[in-house]
Amino acid sequence: MLKNSFxxxxxxxxxxxxxxxxxxxxxxxxxxxxxxxxxxNGVQEVGAQNLVTSIVVTYRGIDTLGEVxxxxxxxxxxxxxxxxxxxxxxxxxxxxxxxxxxxxxxxxSQALVPLIFMFGMYIFINGHLTPGGGFQGGAxxxxxxVLMMIANPVQKxxxxxxxxxxxxxxxxxxxIGILGIVLAGGFLDxxxxxxxxxxxxxxxxxxxxxxxxxxxxxxxxxxxxxGSFNEIQAEK
Amino acid sequence: MEYIxxxxxxxxxxxxxxxxxxxxxxxxxxxxxxxxxxxxASVLYLLLAAPDVAMTEAAIGSGLxxxxxxxxLNKIRKNNA
Numbered sequence: 653m654l655k656n657s658f659x660x661x662x663x664x665x666x667x668x669x670x671x672x673x674x675x676x677x678x679x680x681x682x683x684x685x686x687x688x689x690x691x692x693n694g695v696q697e698v699g700a701q702n703l704v705t706s707i708v709v710t711y712r713g714i715d716t717l718g719e720v721x722x723x724x725x726x727x728x729x730x731x732x733x734x735x736x737x738x739x740x741x742x743x744x745x746x747x748x749x750x751x752x753x754x755x756x757x758x759x760x761s762q763a764l765v766p767l768i769f770m771f772g773m774y775i776f777i778n779g780h781l782t783p784g785g786g787f788q789g790g791a792x793x794x795x796x797x798v799l800m801m802i803a804n805p806v807q808k809x810x811x812x813x814x815x816x817x818x819x820x821x822x823x824x825x826x827x828i829g830i831l832g833i834v835l836a837g838g839f840l841d842x843x844x845x846x847x848x849x850x851x852x853x854x855x856x857x858x859x860x861x862x863x864x865x866x867x868x869x870x871x872x873x874x875x876x877x878x879g880s881f882n883e884i885q886a887e888k
Numbered sequence: 889m890e891y892i893x894x895x896x897x898x899x900x901x902x903x904x905x906x907x908x909x910x911x912x913x914x915x916x917x918x919x920x921x922x923x924x925x926x927x928x929a930s931v932l933y934l935l936l937a938a939p940d941v942a943m944t945e946a947a948i949g950s951g952l953x954x955x956x957x958x959x960x961l962n963k964i965r966k967n968n969a
Contacts, residue, residue: 704940775943783939791947798955874952881959 699847700780700856708785709859713829713840719787720822720869727818727873731811734880750805750886761803768796776867780856786863790870797875801882809879818872821865828862891935898935902928919957926950 683691690707698706708716775782776789801807832841842857849855902925909921926949933942 784943785940788940788943788947791944791952795947795951798952802955874948878952878955878959881956885959885962 695850698842698856698859699850700859701850702780702783702785704783705780705785705859705863706856709779709862710840710842713862716866717825717829717840720825720866723870723873724818724822727877730877731880734884753803753805758803761799765796765800765803768799769793772796772867772871776863777860778853779863779867780859781853786866787870789863789867790872791874793867793871794874794878797871798878801878805882805885809876809883811876811879814872814876814879818869818876821869821872825862825865825869828858828865832858895932895935898928898932902932915961916958919954919961922957923950923954926953 682688690703690711694700694703694706694711698710700706700710772789772792774789775784775792776786779785779789801809828844829840831844833839836843840862842859842862845857845861847855847857854860905921905924905928909918909925912918912921926945930942930945930950933939933945
């Protein structure tokens with residue numbers, strides 16, 4: 653009873669905070685100064701058709717680097733803890749047989765997985781033209797990986813390959829950023845390549861390359877997380 | 889106008905599913921309900937003209953996190969049995 657009234661009091665306090673925020677909120681009819689700058693100069697300066705991408709990769713590129721680092725740390729910590737539990741059970745390692753997936757799921761996944769991988773790559777290669785980008789493409793690739801894991805649970809995940817792809821793409825991302833300092837205006841400046849024709853696939857300077865590396869990195873990290881979760885299923 | 893109607897229906901279904909995710913006794917049902925909340929949220933983001941966020945929500949919120957919840961649930965059940 654006391655606990656419930658305590659929870660109720662906290663909820664009422666929260667709602668008071670949000671009500672005051674909601675009442676004092678005033679919508680803007682026009683963009684803020686920063687938003688106006690991006691909307692007016694983004695096309696000429698960066699040359700990406702998708703304005704969100706030009707902000708995420710170029711204007712706020714260093715934030716993207718931070719996000720990628722956070723994701724990397726998450727994947728590393730999950731891998732570390734799941735590895736520890738594996739070592740504990742090594743003395744009496746009883747591997748259980750997992751139930752096989754149904755025929756429909758197996759056949760369907762054979763048809764769908766390549767298509768999902770291709771769609772993910774399409775998203776991050778076209779990140780500067782259409783909605784989406786490296787993170788979204790990487791997440792879609794990881795969902796394809798999940799389907800592969802569910803259809804064939806005994807499959808061994810090649811963590812070496814995933815770690816290789818991840819570290820190479822992370823390294824290349826930083827190298828391109830530093831090349832931006834040397835050859836162009838600053839860290840992750842996309843002018844190290846020619847801007848090209850607006851709206852074509854090879855345009856917007858280095859953005860397609862940077863986004864492809866981010867996509868590969870995110871895809872490899874998320875696939876690695878799902879793969880390690882799948883591996884511990886067979887242990888008892 | 890149709891957008892508003894669709895959005896209201898989506899929001900109502902999301903609320904129902906969220907309550908179900910909290911109060912259902914079966915954990916599988918709760919996980920699926922939480923995934924449905926994410927899936928409908930992604931459609932709502934699409935209606936609010938944020939396709940990037942919709943893509944992320946559909947792939948991570950309703951795809952990956954649901955699967956990871958199931959993996960963890962399976963592992964916990966096995967350890968307790």
